[in-house]
Amino acid sequence: MASPPLSQDIWKLYGFESNPFEVSPLSLNSSLLPIPQLFVGHSFESKETTLITNILRSAGGARFVIEGEIGVGKTTFLNYHRFLWYSEAQDKLFTPIREIPVSPDWETKDFILNVLDALIHRIYLEKGEKFILKNPLLKEILLLTKVYIRSKLEIQASAYGFGIGINRPGDDLVHVPDVPEYSLTQYFRSLVEEIKKFGYVGVFLHFDNLELISLKYPEKIQDIFERIRDILQIRDVYFAFIGNLGFFTEIINPLERVRSIFFGFPIQLPSLTLEEVIKAISLRYKVLAIHDSFINPFEDQFIEYLYHLYEGKIRFIMDALHSIILYLPMVSPVTLSKDKAREILRGVVLDKIRSSLRAKEQEILNIILNYETFTNTKLAKELRMSPQNVSNYLGRLMELNFIYIVKKVGRIRYFKVSETVHILKESSQKTTTKSLSHFTPSKRQEQILKFLRITPKASSKEIKESLSCSKATVLRDLNVLIEKKLITKYGTTRNAYYSIIAENSKKKK
Numbered sequence: 001m002a003s004p005p006l007s008q009d010i011w012k013l014y015g016f017e018s019n020p021f022e023v024s025p026l027s028l029n030s031s032l033l034p035i036p037q038l039f040v041g042h043s044f045e046s047k048e049t050t051l052i053t054n055i056l057r058s059a060g061g062a063r064f065v066i067e068g069e070i071g072v073g074k075t076t077f078l079n080y081h082r083f084l085w086y087s088e089a090q091d092k093l094f095t096p097i098r099e100i101p102v103s104p105d106w107e108t109k110d111f112i113l114n115v116l117d118a119l120i121h122r123i124y125l126e127k128g129e130k131f132i133l134k135n136p137l138l139k140e141i142l143l144l145t146k147v148y149i150r151s152k153l154e155i156q157a158s159a160y161g162f163g164i165g166i167n168r169p170g171d172d173l174v175h176v177p178d179v180p181e182y183s184l185t186q187y188f189r190s191l192v193e194e195i196k197k198f199g200y201v202g203v204f205l206h207f208d209n210l211e212l213i214s215l216k217y218p219e220k221i222q223d224i225f226e227r228i229r230d231i232l233q234i235r236d237v238y239f240a241f242i243g244n245l246g247f248f249t250e251i252i253n254p255l256e257r258v259r260s261i262f263f264g265f266p267i268q269l270p271s272l273t274l275e276e277v278i279k280a281i282s283l284r285y286k287v288l289a290i291h292d293s294f295i296n297p298f299e300d301q302f303i304e305y306l307y308h309l310y311e312g313k314i315r316f317i318m319d320a321l322h323s324i325i326l327y328l329p330m331v332s333p334v335t336l337s338k339d340k341a342r343e344i345l346r347g348v349v350l351d352k353i354r355s356s357l358r359a360k361e362q363e364i365l366n367i368i369l370n371y372e373t374f375t376n377t378k379l380a381k382e383l384r385m386s387p388q389n390v391s392n393y394l395g396r397l398m399e400l401n402f403i404y405i406v407k408k409v410g411r412i413r414y415f416k417v418s419e420t421v422h423i424l425k426e427s428s429q430k431t432t433t434k435s436l437s438h439f440t441p442s443k444r445q446e447q448i449l450k451f452l453r454i455t456p457k458a459s460s461k462e463i464k465e466s467l468s469c470s471k472a473t474v475l476r477d478l479n480v481l482i483e484k485k486l487i488t489k490y491g492t493t494r495n496a497y498y499s500i501i502a503e504n505s506k507k508k509k
Contacts (some may be wrong), residue, residue: 010325013333015294020284021322023315025075028083029097036087038283039080041073041276042269051267052081056093056238061202063232063239063262065248068269070211070404071313071419074242075099077269078206085204093204093238094195096122101209104220108227112184115205117145119191137190144179144187189234202236211244214251215405215413221251225258233261246407271312278303280314281321295333297325302338309422316419323348346423353421356400364393365402365417366476369425373406373414383472426483441486444469445477449500452487457497 011018018032026035042049048066055062068074078099085093096118103110120141124132132138179187192203214221232239243251248266252259272280278300285294298321310316324336324344336344353362367382368374380390394415397403406416417425441449444467451466452458464474478498481487487498 011288012290013295014297015290016285016288017290018288019322020281020288020297021318021325023318023322025073025079027079027098028086028095032288033284034287035076035080035083037287038280039076040280040283041272042077048077048267048269049081052078055263056081056085056204059201059236061233061235061237061239063241065241065243065252065262065266066269067243067245067247067266069245069271069311069313071310071315072269072271073314074269075206075208078240078242082204082206091201092199093202094119094122094198094200095204095206097125099206099208099242102207102213102221102224103209104213104217104224106224108181108231109179109184111224111228112181112188112231113145116141116184116187116191118205119195119203120145123195135194137187137194141187141191185231185234188231192234192236196236202238204238205240207239207241210241210247212404214243214247215408218251218408222255225252225255229258229261250408272314274304274307274312277307277312277314277317281318296335297321297333298336298341299338302336302341305338305342310419313419319420320345342423349421349423353402353424357396357402361393361396363472363476364390365397365421366424366479367472368403368415369417369421369479370475371417373416375412375414377412384470441481441484442477444473445481448474448477448481449486452498452500456499457490458499459495459497463498 011020022033026033026038028035044050044053052064052066055064066074066078082093082095086095098118100114100118106114120132120138123138124142132142195203210221241247243266245268248262252262281303285296303317303321306317306320310320324341327344327348353365357365364379364383368379371378376387376390376394379394380387383390394403398405398415402418402421403415404418405413407414447467448463451463455462460471460474460478463478464471467474478487478489482489485501488501489496489498491497
């Protein structure tokens, strides 16, 4: 069999320069996906844009939090406003190329060094090496943060008062000096003043990676804010932190000293509307189109389906669209219908689950698909397992991004099923005649069907007792039979009962 052409042309076949479904946030320095042309939604009349604009219009600096659910576009939103104030504002704010990722193990020194690193790197890219070497302050900070291009570094740091050795070209290791916290703070203040000499009125810093860290290590994040409180008050610096819904209430509010220096409310970012999501994708098509014509990979009806499936979270929508394309055979590209695309996506999700989860883990995932949110205790009771064992399974599911922590109340963690497996929750999804003809019930599923023919209305408890197996196993098989339109479920969760679908029952007789 001849191999397919091994060239990087998958998107060129559709008529695009690159992947239009890139899930990374739009950034300040992308030439293929320029943020000023592709940003949609959150108009200047919206509450969230009004708030961030007025905060940044207030001279002297500020501290504020942007909250929102995972995947709604918080980083892109903040990057867009950083772009506006860096490139188009009358009073410009200097800002690094990228957001600064926070680590739960940061000390105050780590925080300042990461800020210095981000700022000096932007100055280096904007002004060049010669400009920095002529400025003693910038040169010291560049050496300190190790941003300098080592292949061109032929100086000794001791010449600038550090008393340490910097390797010559060809070496890899650079030893970072142990600079006192006070000195680092002074470097930061001095750098801000130096940047203002370039024509900027201040500095705009964007801190990311707080969503999952704050849910997993809330005490560590609070410790960081307590330690850096004085740093956050350096004049003419705007500190923006991105977090999950409830971040401000759960992390900032309890810290009275920290709360007093923050803008009093978080800026909460809603999801884009369906029309805005479709517009965002259409703009990407146009910007990346090699010529005037291109092949639209998906019907808009499928994008609408994904919008409702993922509750408007654009990151998950883009990820699903990209995954489907990668699963297509090497044939001429076509516009996929809603039904065909949904069928492929379901297969993608099932393949991932089967290849990465053991039988018991799949069983637990099938059960929690029925929950909006759940806790370790609730699941342990349902499964009749010890909380410790359930915790191990949940850790594995979190590691694979099948579930995530949605909130934490005291020591109790509330979990939610990840959007990537939401398609498996569709018990009412229509099953085609072809797929039904290829479905063969397992031995246990046949036993369930046989029992339901004798007992037309049976609870899961009655079915479990008839088969002498666990409730979790029965629920998993019942969900499969519901999905295949062989049985149906009536009643509430506590008083639910199951029956053979009439049409199917007649056929079996």
